[in-house]
Amino acid sequence: MQSESGHISVLLNESVDALAIKPDGIYVDCTFGRGGHSRKILNQLNENGRLFAIDQDPAAVAWAKQHFSDSNFELIQGNFRYLNDYMEQRGLVGQVDGVLLDLGVSSPQLDEAERGFSFLRDGPLDMRMNPEVGISAAEWLQTTKKEDIAFVLKEYGEERFARLIASAIVMDRETKPFTRTSDLSGLLERIIKKKEPGKHPATRTFQAIRIEVNGELDAAKEALEAAVNVLKNGGRISVISFHSLEDRIVKRFFNTESKAKPVPKGLPITDEQLSKDIRLKTVGKAIKPSAQEVEDNKRSRSSVLRIAERVNR
Structure with missing residues (x-):
């Protein structure tokens, strides 16, 4: 309905x-x-x-x-x-x-590119359910240690390439911060070679970061x-x-x-x-x-x- x-x-x-x-x-x-x-x-x-x-x-x-x-x-x-x-x-x-x-994120949040929840729509890398509270996903990626990024991706996204992704994020953010959803999804498409059938390579990482940013x-x-x-x-x-x-x-x-x-x-x-x-x-x-x-x-x-x-x- x-x-x-x-x-x-x-x-x-x-x-x-x-x-x-x-x-x-x-x-x-x-x-x-x-x-x-x-x-x-x-x-x-x-x-x-x-x-x-x-x-x-x-x-x-x-x-x-x-x-x-x-x-x-x-x-x-x-x-x-x-x-x-x-x-x-x-x-x-x-x-x-x-x-x-x-529980979880609502469809309107996913559908609005400005909210930064979706890897399918380019927008600011925010992901906060309340944009007025806490830090955005972009800020979290820019300031978090590699080991902590890997932990979040593994624990909350069950991402098997967590360490590889965390290393790539930390390396790339030195020259160009991740500010857009397309920045992050582009990196993930580039470095994840073994794709899961029917699943975008950014799915697990976006889920994990969203859970962390919102304390879900x-x-x-x-x-x-x-x-x-x-x-x-x-x-x-x-x-x-x-x-x-x-x-x-x-x-x-x-x-x-x-x-x-x-x-x-x-x-x-x-x-x-x-x-x-x-x-x-x-x-x-x-x-x-x-x-x-x-x-x-x-x-x-x-x-x-x-x-x-x-x-x-």
Whole structure:
């Protein structure tokens, strides 16, 4: 389903249905984007229901102000890692019925060359989800040590040529800084000789740098913890991830929170006491997009949806 912006929300029906919407419930869409998920949630709420949406991107905030005037909708400009603070300020910790997290970069960000996310479009090498905060990808590449660049490319991009790429970046930046996306993608096309079928040689490097510049993995971990904290008993969390690093974090978090904490052997603790440590129960298996959705929206092909429910509050 396309939003008014033309953006197609990934796993739209599945992720919103997973929240088991109550017409008078309280929900949080942690990644507003262009409002596809938010609109579907709002359509199921009555006048007593409430939806809070979060986005750090000024362009997304401007879009929301133009296209969303619902009285039971509130947009919060900020990073979803501070979800607990936002709900605490509104006196809603422990009262939220559902939280939706759509991780990764949005299509509008990829499509706008000026944002610097895409290796297919020439633009300033920025990559910040909020261009007003932190340092750009260009600044990061210019000031970071070779060893640290290699580490980021290997850890966040799973790039097997991480050391080769880091060495080339450090060598080239001495005479010409990387200021455009085409500067970096051109280097990668030139030095990576063994191409992965169906994958541009810049894919892994651009992903890794974007994750580092935005602190995405740490933000996701903090947002997951916050979501569990703000949910009421029986509240649902619905999380869409787009690459293996994100999905691994979500899967491990859900698994950890659905099991009792380990205790020293022989300690006299009852099963009832142990079960109180459990904060989540997973709902169903991981969901992937249908063949039809992948055909309609190629960017959905790597997406995975995981669902869990708050217990023992």
